[in-house]
Amino acid sequence: MRKVALASFMGTVIEFYDFGIYATAAALVFANTFFPALGEQAGSVVSYATLGVAFVARPLGSVLFGHFGDRLGRKRTLIFTMSLMGLATVLIGLLPTAADIGTAAPIVLVLLRIAQGVAAGGEWTGAALFTSEHSPKERRGFWAMFTNLGGAFANILALGTFLLTGLYMSDQTFAAWGWRLPFLISIVLVAVGLYVRLRIEETPVFRAEARRRQPGESLPFKEAVAHQGKEILLGAGALVMAFSLGYVGIAFLTGYGTGALHLPRPQVLGAGMFGNLLNCLAIIAGGALTDRFGRRRVLLVANVIGVPWALALFPVLDTGTIGAFWLGMSVTFLIAGVGFGVAGSFLSELFHTRYRYTAAGLSYSLAGVLGGAIPPLVAAGLIGSYGSFVFGIFLAFYCLAGLLCTLALRETRHRDLIQEPA
Numbered sequence: 001m002r003k004v005a006l007a008s009f010m011g012t013v014i015e016f017y018d019f020g021i022y023a024t025a026a027a028l029v030f031a032n033t034f035f036p037a038l039g040e041q042a043g044s045v046v047s048y049a050t051l052g053v054a055f056v057a058r059p060l061g062s063v064l065f066g067h068f069g070d071r072l073g074r075k076r077t078l079i080f081t082m083s084l085m086g087l088a089t090v091l092i093g094l095l096p097t098a099a100d101i102g103t104a105a106p107i108v109l110v111l112l113r114i115a116q117g118v119a120a121g122g123e124w125t126g127a128a129l130f131t132s133e134h135s136p137k138e139r140r141g142f143w144a145m146f147t148n149l150g151g152a153f154a155n156i157l158a159l160g161t162f163l164l165t166g167l168y169m170s171d172q173t174f175a176a177w178g179w180r181l182p183f184l185i186s187i188v189l190v191a192v193g194l195y196v197r198l199r200i201e202e203t204p205v206f207r208a209e210a211r212r213r214q215p216g217e218s219l220p221f222k223e224a225v226a227h228q229g230k231e232i233l234l235g236a237g238a239l240v241m242a243f244s245l246g247y248v249g250i251a252f253l254t255g256y257g258t259g260a261l262h263l264p265r266p267q268v269l270g271a272g273m274f275g276n277l278l279n280c281l282a283i284i285a286g287g288a289l290t291d292r293f294g295r296r297r298v299l300l301v302a303n304v305i306g307v308p309w310a311l312a313l314f315p316v317l318d319t320g321t322i323g324a325f326w327l328g329m330s331v332t333f334l335i336a337g338v339g340f341g342v343a344g345s346f347l348s349e350l351f352h353t354r355y356r357y358t359a360a361g362l363s364y365s366l367a368g369v370l371g372g373a374i375p376p377l378v379a380a381g382l383i384g385s386y387g388s389f390v391f392g393i394f395l396a397f398y399c400l401a402g403l404l405c406t407l408a409l410r411e412t413r414h415r416d417l418i419q420e421p422a
Contacts, residue, residue: 004134005146007200008127010193012150015123018089020158021182027255029179034106052373054117058365061121066358070220078126085119086190088112093183125361132348133203144344145287152279163269209353224359236366237405241306242339243371244398249332251376275329279337286341295346296411302338306399314388349412
C-alpha cells in the first residue's frame with residue numbers, strides 16, 4: 001500500500017503542481033505577459049478565465065480517459081495522462097509572450113491549458129481508484145486521501161518555487177522570464193512519477209472486472225449516465241465547497257493580497273504555503289476520520305463549517321493586516337482540506353466498477369468546473385461592483401449547496417468496491 005500510495009501521490013503532485021503554478025502565474029504575471037492589450041483589470045479577468053478553461057476541459061478528459069481506464073485499465077491510462085500533463089506544462093514554460101509573437105501567444109496558451117485540463121480529467125480519477133481499489137476496506141479512507149494530499153503538497157511546491165524565484169530576482173526579471181522556471185521544473189516531477197507508476201501492478205478490482213466483462217457491453221459513459229446519473233451530479237455538488245474555497249485560496253487570494261490589500265508578495269506567497277501545509281494536515285485528518293465516522297458525516301461537518309466562514313472571510317481579510325491575511329488563508333485551506341480528504345474514497349465507493357473511472361472522474365470534474373473555475377473568475381467583478389462581502393455570500397451558497405447534496409447521498413464506507421452500489 002505504501003508503494004501504491006506513493007504512485008498516487010506523485011501523480012497528483014504533478015497534476016496539482018501544474019495547476020497551482022498556472023493559477024499563481026495567472027494571478028501575478030499573465031495579464032501583462034499574454035494579455036497586455038486589454039489593460040490591467042480586463043487582462044486579469046481574462047487571465048483567470050484561462051485558468052477556468054482547464055476546468056471546463058476536465059469533464060471531456062474524464063469521459064475520454066474514463067473510457068480507456070474502464071476498458072484498458074487504470075495503470076496504462078494514468079501513464080498517458082501524466083505524460084500529457086507534463087508535456088503541456090513544460091511547453092507553457094517555453095511559450096513566447098504576446099510581445100514576441102502577438103495574438104498567437106494567448107491562443108497557444110489557451111490550447112495548452114485545454115490539454116492540461118483534458119489530462120487532469122483522467123489523472124485524478126485514476127490515481128484515486130488506484131489507491132481505493134488496492135486498499136483494505138477498513139482503511140480505505142486513509143489510503144485514498146493520498147491522492148489529494150499530493151495536490152496540497154504540490155500547491156506548496158508551486159508557491160515555493162514562485163517565492164524563491166521572486167526573492168532572488170527583481171520584479172522586472174521575474175516578469176520577463178523568472179515565472180517560466182516553475183513550469184520547466186515540472187519535467188523532473190514527471191520523470192519521477194513515471195518511474196514510480198511503471199513499477200506498480202494493475203488494481204485487483206479492475207482485473208476481476210475485466211475477467212467478468214462480456215463482449216458488446218455499452219460504453220462506460222452511457223452506462224454511468226443511465227444507471228447513476230443522479231449520483232454523478234450529487235457527488236459533484238457535495239464537493240463544490242472544497243473546490244470553491246481551495247481555488248479561491250490558491251488562485252484569487254494571491255492576487256487579492258498583493259493587489260487590493262497591497263501586501264508584500266513574499267508574505268502573501270508565504271501565507272499560501274502555510275495555508276497549504278494546514279491543508280495537508282486537514283486532508284490526512286479528513287481521510288482518516290472517515291474510516292471511523294463515515295464519509296458522509298465528515299463531509300457534512302466540513303460543509304456546515306464552511307457556510308459561516310465564507311461570510312467571515314473577507315471582513316477578516318479587509319482589515320488589511322498580514323496577520324489577518326495569514327488567518328484567512330489558513331482557515332480557508334483547513335476547511336477545504338477536510339472536503340478533499342473525503343473525495344477519493346467517497347467517489348470511488350459511489351459507483352459501480354464497470355464504469356467507475358468514467359463516473360467518478362465526471363463527478364469530480366463537474367465539481368471542479370462549478371467550484372474551481374467559476375468563483376475565481378467572477379470574484380473580481382463581484383467585489384468591484386458590490387463589495388467583498390457579496391462575494392462571501394456567493395461562497396456561502398456553494399457551501400450550502402454542498403451540504404444539501406451530501407444530505408441527499410447515502411453513506412458509502414462499508415461498500416465492497418467489487419459490488420454494485422444500491
